[in-house]
Amino acid sequence: MWSKNEKSVARQAFDKAYERENKELVNNIKEMANTAKTSEDIWQLHDFLTEKRSEIDNKYNYRYSVLMFVFGRLVREGWVALDDLEGLSEDKIEKIKHIINM
Amino acid sequence: MWSKNEKSVARQAFDKAYERENKELVNNIKEMANTAKTSEDIWQLHDFLTEKRSEIDNKYNYRYSVLMFVFGRLVREGWVALDDLEGLSEDKIEKIKHIINM
Numbered sequence: 001m002w003s004k005n006e007k008s009v010a011r012q013a014f015d016k017a018y019e020r021e022n023k024e025l026v027n028n029i030k031e032m033a034n035t036a037k038t039s040e041d042i043w044q045l046h047d048f049l050t051e052k053r054s055e056i057d058n059k060y061n062y063r064y065s066v067l068m069f070v071f072g073r074l075v076r077e078g079w080v081a082l083d084d085l086e087g088l089s090e091d092k093i094e095k096i097k098h099i100i101n102m
Numbered sequence: 103m104w105s106k107n108e109k110s111v112a113r114q115a116f117d118k119a120y121e122r123e124n125k126e127l128v129n130n131i132k133e134m135a136n137t138a139k140t141s142e143d144i145w146q147l148h149d150f151l152t153e154k155r156s157e158i159d160n161k162y163n164y165r166y167s168v169l170m171f172v173f174g175r176l177v178r179e180g181w182v183a184l185d186d187l188e189g190l191s192e193d194k195i196e197k198i199k200h201i202i203n204m
Contacts, residue, residue, distance in 0.1 A: 029144050033134075034132065034136075036128055042131050046148070046152070046155060049144070049151070053145065
């Protein structure tokens with residue numbers, strides 16, 4: 001069960017991670033495009049985006065039943081800091097930490 | 103039937119068109135990436151590339167059985183100039199012109 005406050009903490013951390021990851025994606029694409037010389041480089045950029053799009057679509061799943069797994073992954077990948085999750089119950093934090101180290 | 107000289111003219115025109123279109127693609131992507139602000143812009147770039155890739159893959163078909171149709175399309179789209187096709191027989195040029203106006 002998620003308290004009202006926990007839901008608010010989770011939502012904020014989730015949205016912040018999404019924003020961070022998208023911002024980095026935009027920057028990565030700008031750099032890839034800037035240094036592209038041939039159409040081969042462009043198809044490589046296309047492959048990268050295809051993969052990234054499906055990764056992001058799959059990863060950012062805001063259902064409470066999977067949210068701790070989502071946060072575990074986001075912390076592991078550096079999109080969420082444990083500090084962002086302050087306000088979640090001890091046992092949720094423990095669970096997330098367990099997932100991080102899985 | 104394609105003479106040796108016609109084959110050489112065709113190959114050059116074909117390769118030149120491919121190079122031109124790819125060069126413009128690289129430039130377009132650079133510009134789209136440069137002006138991109140949000141991930142939405144990036145997904146739009148991705149959609150554009152997905153479509154473009156399949157279009158280019160389909161279009162640049164160097165089989166003699168379809169080559170006049172390919173040239174008709176390339177001239178219509180501006181990737182090949184009729185001058186590039188100088189050296190092809192009268193009837194091939196006529197056929198290509200007919201396709202251009204189809």
